[in-house]
Amino acid sequence: MADPKGFMTTPRQDWPRRPVEERVRDWDEVYVPGALLPIINKQADRCMDCGIPFCHDACPLGNLIPEWNDLVSRDDWRAAADRLHATNNFPEFTGRLCPAPCEAGCVLAINQPAVTIKNVEVAIADRAWELGFAPPRPPDRLSGRTVAVIGSGPTGLAAAQQLTRAGHTVAVFEKDDRLGGLMRYGIPAFKMEKHHVERRIAQMRAEGTKFRTSTAVGRDIGAAELRSRYDAVVIATGATAWRELDVPGRELAGIHQAMEYLPLANRVCEGDLDVSPMSATGKHVVIVGGGDTGADCLGTAVREGAASVTQLDIYAQPGAERDEDTEPWPTYPKIYRLSAAHEEAGALGTAPAADADARLFAASTLRFAGDADRQVKSLHLVEVDAERRPVSGTGRTLPADLVLLALGFSGPDRTDGLVDQLGLAMEPRGTIARDAGFATSAPGVFAAGDAARGQSLIVWAIAEGRAVAAAVDRHLTGSSRLPAPIGPHDRPMTV
Ligand SMILES: Cc1cc2nc3c(=O)[nH]c(=O)nc-3n(C[C@H](O)[C@H](O)[C@H](O)COP(=O)(O)OP(=O)(O)OC[C@H]3O[C@@H](n4cnc5c(N)ncnc54)[C@H](O)[C@@H]3O)c2cc1C
């Protein structure tokens, strides 16, 4: 570290967000462009180089955080980019989208605000592109082995890049018309603009990875045929089978799943549609589900010009501080967090019936009611206690013209037939079963990412992609020098 007293003299400063009134009028990322670079060297200098870097352990990729903090504080962007890319194929994705369990594990966070690790990561990633430190890295020689990767989300992309760079001939099959998985048609552009995905795809094409879009394996091409044509197959199809809300009135028009709604808004941003057919414009919107998917619906509905937006969370409002008895440092604490979308909805007063951030906590939906045309018009809810028992006298009704269900996902979507055609063994919870080497019950077929782990995070998806690539490389060649940051049964210590 350039200044050993940096953590005492420099307060934490995050990448500032644009004013709410400005950013809700567009779909661009919420941060002030150009405002990170001038502050980031001093922020990196807050790293204490504490000797046992719990941050490094808390990151599923094992990112070498203290090393690149030091390099950034010394303005050595080339070396920082090298150290970052040594463990992370796509740091511009995690630097924007990761909930940063590393920061919860930062030693400074024991009694002070953590180092802005995620901001340092994204600064290095963006600077690496700007300065030409992220060129394509095609292999020196080809192995003559072929691999089909099914799915182009962060898992499939990381696996494909690692295997291509190891010399294998890799084709990625994607059922959507564009590449990127949930980063393309789930996560809104205001969290990550899509040109970041495009730039990595261009890098991967230049390295030799082939992509086939609009090709659903199991439907457009048989899974068994694919298996016979390639030396190995990696299933990275995600976990998008959504959970339902089985209450009276669910069948009314105007009640949709979050992942029916969000992709249409993404398609407007891509220029495919002028207006989303599910647009929230002028509507009273209620989002059922308190997680990040719900927050993405919130930010999207605000930008579409909803009359009001309320997000319901069945859990009680968490406290502002870590509970040291149940969630001691360095685990990831369940504390109250204000995402950019909550900040926007609160500042604009979009949900007069809810708390200041547009959320209603400890709220359970009992039923929907509609009009004569069977269009939803209201949602009836009740407050619940910690055991989810209704609290008497707390029933209330919210106006609702558009209801979005964001209740999580149970496992891979099986409608394409891929799982059944290969006769894959499944886990009781609905994910694809695999052994300690990421191999499924079908010889030569491997599974990684949300499809096998269950709905998770980008950082875990990239770690899974890197690890499955090492397993496939070993299967094809007998050994592998590719890094495997995690095992298939590792679970987050934190998130
Ligand atoms: C709305 C939303 C917001 C999120 N926000 C965040 C966030 O901010 N930060 C974070 O860390 N995580 C976030 N997540 C979670 C994160 O996006 C996922 O954990 C991650 O994308 C999983 O990567 P994956 O590659 O395993 O699967 P996916 O990203 O789901 O990609 C799977 C791909 O496989 C394709 N596919 C499926 N079946 C077939 C088939 N038969 N043939 C060909 N292709 C097929 C799909 O079309 C898709 O493109 C969010 C999730 C959602 C739903």
Ligand code: SF4
């Ligand atoms: S990937 Fe996530 S956990 Fe790892 S260093 Fe980046 S922000 Fe932290």
